[in-house]
Amino acid sequence: MSTNGNGNSGNGNLAQVDASVSADSEVGSAVSGRIAPPPGQLKKSDFVSDQEVRWCPGCGDYAILNNVQKVMPELGVPREKIVFVSGIGCSSRFPYYMNTYGFHSIHGRAPAIATGIKCANPDLSVWVITGDGDALSIGGNHFMHAIRRNLDINYILFNNRIYGLTKGQYSPTSEFGKKTKSSPMGAVDYPINPLSLAIASESTFVARSIDIDVKHLGTVVEAAAKHKGISFIEVYQNCNIFNDHAFDSFAERSVRTDRVLYLEHGKPMIYGKDRNKGIRMNGAHPEVVTIGENGITENDLLVHDIYLQDPSVAFMLARMEQPDFPQPVGIFRAVERPSYEELMVDQIEAAIAKVGPGSLEKLINSGDTWVVQ
Amino acid sequence: MSTVIEPPVEQTEKNLEELEAVTIRFAGDSGDGMQLTGTQFTNTSAVVGNDISTLPDFPAEIRAPAGSLPGVSGFQLNFSSQDIKTPGDQPSVLVAMNPAALKVNLPDLEEGGTLIINTDGFTPENLKYANYASNPLEDGSLSGYRVHKLPVTTLNMNALKGNVTLSRKEIDRSKNFFALGVLYWLYDRPMENTLHWITSKFGKNPELAKANEIALRTGYNFADTTEIFTTHYTIKKAKITPGKYRKITGNEATAIGFVAASQLANRPLFYGSYPITPASDILHELARHKSFGVKTFQAEDEIAAVCAAIGASFAGQIGLTGTSGPGVALKQEAIGLAVMTELPLVIINVQRGGPSTGLPTKTEQADLFQAVWGRNGECPAIVIAPATPADCFAMAIEAVRLAFKYMSPVFYLSDGYLANGAEPWAIPEISDLPKIEVKFASDPANFMPYSRDPETLARPYAIPGTPGLEHRIGGIEKQHITGNVNYDPENHHLMVKLRQEKIDRVANDIPAVEVFGEKTGKVLVLGWGSTYGSISTAVEKLQSEGKSVSAAHLRYLNPFPKNLGEVIAGFETVIVPEMNLGQLCTMIRAKYLVDAVAFSKVKGRPFQIREIVRKVEEYL
Numbered sequence: 001m002s003t004n005g006n007g008n009s010g011n012g013n014l015a016q017v018d019a020s021v022s023a024d025s026e027v028g029s030a031v032s033g034r035i036a037p038p039p040g041q042l043k044k045s046d047f048v049s050d051q052e053v054r055w056c057p058g059c060g061d062y063a064i065l066n067n068v069q070k071v072m073p074e075l076g077v078p079r080e081k082i083v084f085v086s087g088i089g090c091s092s093r094f095p096y097y098m099n100t101y102g103f104h105s106i107h108g109r110a111p112a113i114a115t116g117i118k119c120a121n122p123d124l125s126v127w128v129i130t131g132d133g134d135a136l137s138i139g140g141n142h143f144m145h146a147i148r149r150n151l152d153i154n155y156i157l158f159n160n161r162i163y164g165l166t167k168g169q170y171s172p173t174s175e176f177g178k179k180t181k182s183s184p185m186g187a188v189d190y191p192i193n194p195l196s197l198a199i200a201s202e203s204t205f206v207a208r209s210i211d212i213d214v215k216h217l218g219t220v221v222e223a224a225a226k227h228k229g230i231s232f233i234e235v236y237q238n239c240n241i242f243n244d245h246a247f248d249s250f251a252e253r254s255v256r257t258d259r260v261l262y263l264e265h266g267k268p269m270i271y272g273k274d275r276n277k278g279i280r281m282n283g284a285h286p287e288v289v290t291i292g293e294n295g296i297t298e299n300d301l302l303v304h305d306i307y308l309q310d311p312s313v314a315f316m317l318a319r320m321e322q323p324d325f326p327q328p329v330g331i332f333r334a335v336e337r338p339s340y341e342e343l344m345v346d347q348i349e350a351a352i353a354k355v356g357p358g359s360l361e362k363l364i365n366s367g368d369t370w371v372v373q
Numbered sequence: 374m375s376t377v378i379e380p381p382v383e384q385t386e387k388n389l390e391e392l393e394a395v396t397i398r399f400a401g402d403s404g405d406g407m408q409l410t411g412t413q414f415t416n417t418s419a420v421v422g423n424d425i426s427t428l429p430d431f432p433a434e435i436r437a438p439a440g441s442l443p444g445v446s447g448f449q450l451n452f453s454s455q456d457i458k459t460p461g462d463q464p465s466v467l468v469a470m471n472p473a474a475l476k477v478n479l480p481d482l483e484e485g486g487t488l489i490i491n492t493d494g495f496t497p498e499n500l501k502y503a504n505y506a507s508n509p510l511e512d513g514s515l516s517g518y519r520v521h522k523l524p525v526t527t528l529n530m531n532a533l534k535g536n537v538t539l540s541r542k543e544i545d546r547s548k549n550f551f552a553l554g555v556l557y558w559l560y561d562r563p564m565e566n567t568l569h570w571i572t573s574k575f576g577k578n579p580e581l582a583k584a585n586e587i588a589l590r591t592g593y594n595f596a597d598t599t600e601i602f603t604t605h606y607t608i609k610k611a612k613i614t615p616g617k618y619r620k621i622t623g624n625e626a627t628a629i630g631f632v633a634a635s636q637l638a639n640r641p642l643f644y645g646s647y648p649i650t651p652a653s654d655i656l657h658e659l660a661r662h663k664s665f666g667v668k669t670f671q672a673e674d675e676i677a678a679v680c681a682a683i684g685a686s687f688a689g690q691i692g693l694t695g696t697s698g699p700g701v702a703l704k705q706e707a708i709g710l711a712v713m714t715e716l717p718l719v720i721i722n723v724q725r726g727g728p729s730t731g732l733p734t735k736t737e738q739a740d741l742f743q744a745v746w747g748r749n750g751e752c753p754a755i756v757i758a759p760a761t762p763a764d765c766f767a768m769a770i771e772a773v774r775l776a777f778k779y780m781s782p783v784f785y786l787s788d789g790y791l792a793n794g795a796e797p798w799a800i801p802e803i804s805d806l807p808k809i810e811v812k813f814a815s816d817p818a819n820f821m822p823y824s825r826d827p828e829t830l831a832r833p834y835a836i837p838g839t840p841g842l843e844h845r846i847g848g849i850e851k852q853h854i855t856g857n858v859n860y861d862p863e864n865h866h867l868m869v870k871l872r873q874e875k876i877d878r879v880a881n882d883i884p885a886v887e888v889f890g891e892k893t894g895k896v897l898v899l900g901w902g903s904t905y906g907s908i909s910t911a912v913e914k915l916q917s918e919g920k921s922v923s924a925a926h927l928r929y930l931n932p933f934p935k936n937l938g939e940v941i942a943g944f945e946t947v948i949v950p951e952m953n954l955g956q957l958c959t960m961i962r963a964k965y966l967v968d969a970v971a972f973s974k975v976k977g978r979p980f981q982i983r984e985i986v987r988k989v990e991e992y993l
Contacts, residue, residue, distance in 0.1 A: 051857065080840045096845050096858060101837040103687060104847025106710050112677035116684025116692065119668055120643055124688065124837050145673035344668055351663035358665030360636045363629055364800050368620040370420045372613045
C-alpha cells in the first residue's frame with residue numbers, strides 16, 4: 001500500500017487507495033461481527049464484539065465485562081438501542097468489546113457525550129463506563145452535573161484506586177499516603193469517596209459491588225438498568241499490575257462474608273459467616289453489634305430502606321468502611337424523580353400544545369418587519 | 374409587527390432640511406436606557422424606509438458606578454436614503470446624557486457636529502466622576518460644535534409629575550423616551566412605531582406605559598415648540614428593492630438560521646452552550662423555539678456543551694454548540710474528537726477581544742487561527758464566516774449543510790460586531806432556501822463505519838437505533854474502512870491524509886469568491902467576516918474616484934474557494950484588513966506565496982471606511 005503520494009494531500013485521489021487497505025485481513029472478521037442477530041431472544045454471545053479484549057490478564061475488568069454481557073439479554077432492549085459511552089482509561093476500552101453502539105470518547109467527558117445522546121434520543125439505553133481518574137479527577141464536573149440532572153442513564157465507575165493506563169500514579173480514590181511513581185514519599189491528597197459524592201450530587205440510584213463477586217454484580221447491574229433516572233454503580237475493581245490486592249482485606253473470598261455487608265431492601269443489616277453481626281444506630285452513629293450479646297436481637301438492627309427520600313442514611317452507609325465497619329455493597333438508594341430528558345421532551349410538547357408546531361414562515365416574519373413597495 | 378410605510382406627518386413652522394444620511398450616537402450611563410433608545414430609533418428609521426446599520430457599544434460591567442467613565446453605554450446608528458453597509462465612521466450627532474458620556478464619545482464626533490446634552494446630568498458630582506476640572510458646558514471647550522442644551526430630567530419630571538402614580542425614581546427612568554421624542558422631531562420620524570411598542574411591552578404595567586408615552590410625546594412637542602431647535606431634518610426613503618424586510622442582529626439571524634436549517638434538514642436541533650458574552654443571546658433565542666423541537670442544553674461548562682452536541686450528532690440530530698473565543702479554547706479537544714470520529718458538528722464562535730478574558734463586549738477577529746489550526750494533531754475542520762448580520766442566517770444553513778454532507782465539524786465565525794449590530798434583512802421565501810440532505814446508513818450488508826463516499830470522502834452516518842449497524846467509534850486512530858482501533862503507521866498516514874483530503878474537497882462544493890470591480894488592477898482588498906461593510910464601502914468610494922481597486926470577501930476560510938489564487942494573481946498588491954495582527958494575511962501568504970499586506974486594527978472596534986481608504990491610497 002502506498003500512501004506517500006506527492007506530499008500534498010489536496011492532489012492525491014485517496015479514494016483509490018481504498019481497495020488496497022480493505023484487503024487487510026481484519027476486515028473479514030469485522031463484517032461477520034456486524035450482522036444483525038436473528039430475531040427472538042438474545043444471548044450473551046450476541047453482545048460480544050469481534051474485537052480482541054486487550055486488558056492485562058487477570059484484570060478485574062474482564063469479570064465486569066462478562067457480567068454486563070450476561071445481564072444485557074435480560075433487559076429486553078434490542079441491541080441497536082443500546083449505547084456504551086466511555087472516557088479514557090483502561091476501563092474506557094469497554095465499549096469496543098460490546099456488540100452494541102459504542103463511543104470511546106475523551107478523558108472525563110463520557111457523561112457529557114451520553115447526555116447529548118440521551119437527550120437526542122430518549123429511547124436509547126445509554127451506559128457510561130468510567131474509572132476513578134476519569135470520573136473523579138478530570139471529569140469531576142461532569143460527574144456531579146450528569147448525576148444531579150437525573151438523566152436516565154447507567155453510570156458504572158470502575159474503581160481500582162490507581163491510574164492504570166498511565167502506569168501507576170495515585171488516583172483521587174487512592175488511600176492517603178499511598179506510595180506510587182508520582183508519590184514516592186506517599187500521596188498527601190486525601191481520597192474522595194465516590195458514593196458520598198454521588199449522593200451529595202442527588203443521585204437517585206446509588207449502588208456498589210465488587211468485580212469478583214459475580215452474582216452480586218449481576219443483580220446490581222440489572223437493578224441499575226431498570227431504575228428510571230441516573231443509576232450510579234461503583235465497582236471495586238482490582239488492578240493486578242499497579243494496585244494488586246487493593247480490596248483483598250474485605251473482597252477476598254475467605255474473608256468476604258465476615259467483612260462485607262450485603263445491603264438488602266427491607267432486611268436488617270446482618271453480616272458475618274455466622275450471620276450474627278449487625279449494624280444498629282447508637283444515637284446518631286452506626287455501630288457494629290453481635291446478635292445474642294448484651295441482649296441484642298435482630299429487632300435492634302437498622303433495617304435497610306432504599307426508598308428513603310432523605311439521603312442521610314445512604315450517606316452514612318457510604319461512609320462506613322473497613323476495618324471499623326463491614327464494607328457495605330448493594331443498592332444504597334433508589335428513589336424516583338422525573339428524568340432530565342423526559343422533562344426536556346415535556347417542555348417541547350407543552351410548547352407545541354400551546355402554539356402549535358413551529359412555523360418557519362412565521363418565525364422569519366416575526367420581529368420588527370416592514371414592507372417596501 | 375408589520376407596518377406599511379406612510380409618508381411622515383408634515384411639520385411646517387420650522388425649517389425642514391433634507392439630508393442624505395445621519396450618523397447618530399446615543400450615550401449615557403448603562404442604566405440610562407441608551408440601547409433601548411437606539412433600538413427604537415433604529416426600528417422607526419427602518420420602518421420609514423431608510424437603510425440602517427447599527428453598532429451598540431456597551432460596558433462589560435452590568436452596572437458600573439453611575440456617572441463613571443467605565444459605565445458609559447453607547448449605541449450608534451447610521452440611517453440613510455442611500456444603500457449603506459456600516460454604522461458610519463463618525464457620528465455627526467452625539468446625544469450625551471451625562472459628563473462621562475460626553476467625555477468618552479466626544480473624540481469620535483465629527484468636527485462641527487451636533488451635540489444634544491442633558492444638562493441635568495452635569496452635576497458637580499458627575500463632572501468629578503468624569504474627571505472634568507471645569508464644566509465643559511460653560512468653559513467654551515465645546516465651541517467647535519453645535520450644542521443643544523436640554524434639562525431632560527427636569528422637563529420630563531415636570532411633564533409626568535401628577536400625571537402618573539410613580540415614584541420620582543421611576544419617572545426619571547422614562548427620561549430616555551423624552552430624549553427619543555426630541556430626536557424623533559429633529560429627524561422627522563413618526564412616533565407610532567414606538568408608541569405601539571410601549572403598549573405591547575408595558576401592557577402589564579399601565580402606569581409605566583403611560584409614563585413612557587407621555588415622555589415620548591412631550592419630548593417631541595417640546596422640540597417642536599422650543600426655540601432651541603430652529604431646523605429639523607428629513608432623510609428620504611432609501612431605494613431599497615421592494616419586499617418585506619426585518620431588522621435583524623447577527624445573533625438573531627444566527628439563531629433563527631439554525632432553526633431554519635433544522636427545518637430544512639428535517640432533523641431536530643440540539644444546542645449545547647454555556648453562557649458567555651457575546652454569544653448568550655443565541656442560547657436565549659433558541660430556548661424560545663421549543664415548538665420547533667429545538668433542544669437547548671445549558672451545560673455545566675464549555676466542554677460539556679460541545680460534548681453533548683457531539684453526543685446529539687452521534688444520535689442523529691444537529692449537534693450545535695455556541696460560544697466565544699475562551700470557550701472555543703476549552704472545546705478544542707472535543708472538536709478533535711468530532712474530527713476523528715467524523716461526526717457532523719457546528720461550532721459558533723462569536724469572537725470577542727482576546728486573549729484570555731480580553732474585552733468581553735468588544736469585537737475582534739483573532740480566532741481564525743484557533744479555528745483552522747487550534748487542535749492537537751493534523752485536525753482539519755471546515756471554517757466559514759458570515760459577512761453581515763443578515764448573512765448570518767444564510768451561513769447558518771450553509772454550516773449545517775456542510776457538516777452533514779462532509780461528516781465534519783464546521784466553525785462558524787461571527788463576532789461581537791455582527792452579533793449585536795443590526796441591518797435590514799430581506800425576508801426570504803421559504804421555497805428559495807436550500808434543502809439539506811441527511812443520509813443515514815441503513816443497510817447492514819454493506820455497512821463499514823469508515824468506508825467513504827467516493828465524491829465527498831464522507832463516511833456513512835449510522836445512528837444508534839439502526840438495527841444491524843452496531844459499531845464503535847472513538848478518539849483512537851481508526852482503521853481505514855472498518856473503523857477498528859488501529860495503530861499501524863501506514864494506516865495512520867493514510868487516515869491523516871484522508872481527513873485532510875475530505876476537507877479540501879469541500880472547495881468543490883462552495884461558490885467561487887467574487888471580485889467587486891475589475892478582475893485585475895493595482896490593489897485587491899481582501900477581507901473576511903464583519904469587515905465586509907467597511908471594505909466594500911471604501912472600495913466603492915475609491916472606484917467612484919476612478920482608482921484601480923477591487924475587493925473580494927471570503928465567507929469560506931477553510932478550505933478557500935478554488936479560484937482565490939487566480940483572483941489574487943490579478944493584482945499588484947493584496948491588502949488584508951483584519952481585526953487581528955494578520956491571520957488571514959498569513960494564510961494567504963503561506964498558501965499563495967504573495968507579498969500580501971496585513972492591515973491590522975485590534976481596538977475592539979470595527980474598521981472605519983476612511984481608515985481603509987487611506988491604507989489603500991498608500992498603494993495606488
